[in-house]
Amino acid sequence: MADRDGDAPDHTSAGPVHGTRADGSPWSTATRVVAGGRPAREPDAPVNHPVALSSTFVGAGAPAPGARTYARSGNASWDPLEEVLADLEGAGPDGGALVLASGMAAVAAVLSLVPVGGRVVAPGSSYNTTVELLERLASEGRAHVTFVDVADTGAVEDALDDRADLLWLESPTNPLLEVADLRACADAGHAAGALVAVDGTFATPLVQQPLALGADVVVHSVTKLLSGHSDVLLGAVATSDAGLLQRLSTYRRIHGAIAGPMEAWLALRGLRTLALRVERTGVTAADLARRLDAHPAVGRVRHPSLAHDPGHERARAQMRGFGSVLSFEPAGTEGLDDAEVARRADAFVAALRLWTPATSLGGVESLVERRRRHANEPASTPPGLLRLSVGLEDADDLWDDLAQALAALP
Numbered sequence: 001m002a003d004r005d006g007d008a009p010d011h012t013s014a015g016p017v018h019g020t021r022a023d024g025s026p027w028s029t030a031t032r033v034v035a036g037g038r039p040a041r042e043p044d045a046p047v048n049h050p051v052a053l054s055s056t057f058v059g060a061g062a063p064a065p066g067a068r069t070y071a072r073s074g075n076a077s078w079d080p081l082e083e084v085l086a087d088l089e090g091a092g093p094d095g096g097a098l099v100l101a102s103g104m105a106a107v108a109a110v111l112s113l114v115p116v117g118g119r120v121v122a123p124g125s126s127y128n129t130t131v132e133l134l135e136r137l138a139s140e141g142r143a144h145v146t147f148v149d150v151a152d153t154g155a156v157e158d159a160l161d162d163r164a165d166l167l168w169l170e171s172p173t174n175p176l177l178e179v180a181d182l183r184a185c186a187d188a189g190h191a192a193g194a195l196v197a198v199d200g201t202f203a204t205p206l207v208q209q210p211l212a213l214g215a216d217v218v219v220h221s222v223t224k225l226l227s228g229h230s231d232v233l234l235g236a237v238a239t240s241d242a243g244l245l246q247r248l249s250t251y252r253r254i255h256g257a258i259a260g261p262m263e264a265w266l267a268l269r270g271l272r273t274l275a276l277r278v279e280r281t282g283v284t285a286a287d288l289a290r291r292l293d294a295h296p297a298v299g300r301v302r303h304p305s306l307a308h309d310p311g312h313e314r315a316r317a318q319m320r321g322f323g324s325v326l327s328f329e330p331a332g333t334e335g336l337d338d339a340e341v342a343r344r345a346d347a348f349v350a351a352l353r354l355w356t357p358a359t360s361l362g363g364v365e366s367l368v369e370r371r372r373r374h375a376n377e378p379a380s381t382p383p384g385l386l387r388l389s390v391g392l393e394d395a396d397d398l399w400d401d402l403a404q405a406l407a408a409l410p
C-alpha cells in the first residue's frame, strides 16, 4: 500500500517460510528457526543475508523502481528476522512480524492502538516498565487502566466488564512466573470487544503460541531469549491480522522507533540456536527449581515446572516446556522488616561467583537479580524475591554456586 507522502510501502517483509517434508507435513520449529530467512540458493550466494547499511534505496526515476524507499519504512536487514519470527508465531499468509527498537518500543506500539479514553485491562504484577507505562497513560488521562491478577480468569472477566479496548496479558509473568489461561482470557477479551495482546517474552514461540490460543497480537522483547546473547536490544510484534499489521507498521514508520540493521542481524544470528537454548536452559531451570525447593534455607520457589506451583497444570496444557526463568525468596525472614529482607537477599547475590548479578534474562550466561532494587518494580513483588535467568553453564556448577551462597545466609 503506497503511503500518502510517497515514502513507503509500510510493510515489506518477505513472508513466511513454507518448508515441508516429503509427505507434505511442515518442518519442525527446530528446523525452521535454522532454515528460515536465508538468501535464495544461487551460485556463490552467501548463506546469511548481509547487513544492509543503507538509509535509502534506489527508487523514483530508476529504470525499474522497487518496493523500497527509505530505511525507516522497511529495509532488507529486518526482512529475514521478521520472516522467521512470523513463521514461528504462526502469523499465517495475511499476517507477519515487525521488529522494533526494543521490547518496550513493541509494547508502546501495541498500547498506541488504544483510543484516547479507552479501557485497558492488564496484569498489575508483570514486567515493571510495562506497568509503569500503563500507569502513566492512566495518570495522564489517556486511558482507563484496570490492573488484575491475570492468573485469575474470573478476575480478568470481571475487570473486562463486557466492554474494553485492550486486554494486555503477560504469561508467564515477570518476575512471579504466574500463568494466565490464555485461551479463556482471549475469549473473554473478545467477548468484551477488546483487542487481546500477549507479551510472550518468557516463553518464546517455541514454548507457547499465543496466536493459536486466540490472541490478536504477540509482543516480544527480542533482547531476551530470542537473540539470546545479551548483546542487543530489540523488540517484535506478530499478528495474523493484515489490518493490525498495517496499523502497527504505520506506527513504526511515523514514530520512528526502528531497529538498527546490525541489531536485526545479531538477533537472527542468535535466534538460529533458539531451539537448543530453550531446551537446555529449560531442563536446567527445572532441575535448579527442584533443588532450591528442597533446600532448608529457601522459602517459596516459583517455576511452573514444580508440581505444586499454581501455574503447573495450566503451563502443561498450553506450553511446551516451562521456561528458563525462576524466582525464589530466602527462608527465615518472617518478622523481619523489608529493608532487612532485602539486605539478606543482596548478601546472597554478593556471595555468588558464577551467577552474574545483573538485570535482564534469556542470555547464555546465568543472571540473578533482586527485582525490588528497581524503583518501578510493582509492590506485588516480594522485597527479597530473587529472579534467576538460567543460562547454558553446567547445571551442577550453577547449583554448587547457589548452594555455597545459601550456606552463607544468616
Ligand SMILES: *Cc1c(COP(=O)(O)O)cnc(C)c1O
Pocket: 102, 103, 104, 105, 107, 127, 130, 170, 174, 199, 201, 202, 220, 221, 222, 223, 224, 233, 234, 235
Ligand atoms: C525485558 C522485557 C520487556 C522489555 O523489553 P526491552 O527489550 O528491555 O525493552 C518487556 N516484557 C518483558 C516480559 C520483559 O522481560
